[in-house]
Amino acid sequence: MPRFRLLAVAAGALTLAAALAGCSTTVHLEPADDANDPACAEVSVLLPDSVVDLDRVWTDAQATGAWGDPTVVLRCGVEPPAPSTEVCTTIGGVDWLVLDQEEARQRLVTYGREPAIEVVIRRGEEIDFRTVVEKLSTSIQSGLAPATAHCTDRVPTATEPPTEEG
Numbered sequence: 001m002p003r004f005r006l007l008a009v010a011a012g013a014l015t016l017a018a019a020l021a022g023c024s025t026t027v028h029l030e031p032a033d034d035a036n037d038p039a040c041a042e043v044s045v046l047l048p049d050s051v052v053d054l055d056r057v058w059t060d061a062q063a064t065g066a067w068g069d070p071t072v073v074l075r076c077g078v079e080p081p082a083p084s085t086e087v088c089t090t091i092g093g094v095d096w097l098v099l100d101q102e103e104a105r106q107r108l109v110t111y112g113r114e115p116a117i118e119v120v121i122r123r124g125e126e127i128d129f130r131t132v133v134e135k136l137s138t139s140i141q142s143g144l145a146p147a148t149a150h151c152t153d154r155v156p157t158a159t160e161p162p163t164e165e166g
Contacts, residue, residue, distance in 0.1 A: 033077060043140060
């Protein structure tokens with residue numbers, strides 16, 4: 001191959017590599033205190049490539065996942081919550097405490113599972129909150145041991161009839 005053509009191919013390859021590298025951003029996240037729990041590794045490998053219309057993005061912290069820019073962030077290994085008066089609901093077969101209902105974000109933490117998992121969803125996006133949590137609950141159910149505690153005063157979901165629990 002002539003030297004000019006070889007240089008042109010090499011320059012084209014470098015340009016393509018640079019363009020592709022520019023498309024893949026890494027989101028900086030802080031790992032949870034117990035992110036090194038083996039169960040978090042199980043959950044991490046089961047996380048979906050997308051939730052609703054949001055593609056997964058790379059993160060730089062162990063046992064984390066992010067989708068969008070990031071619109072949805074998951075951290076495994078957070079402190080398991082104690083019994084609480086916070087709103088508790090079951091979505092996708094997983095009990096969730098609904099915490100920090102702020103204007104800018106919604107934070108949920110699994111209840112009754114160790115290690116616990118935190119999900120933060122940025123508000124203001126055109127996404128279906130319930131669908132996001134259901135999709136992530138599938139990975140959590142498959143990766144973690146069954147729950148050892150359950151919500152007692154549950155907020156009924158559209159797929160769950162009201163109960164007489166208390």
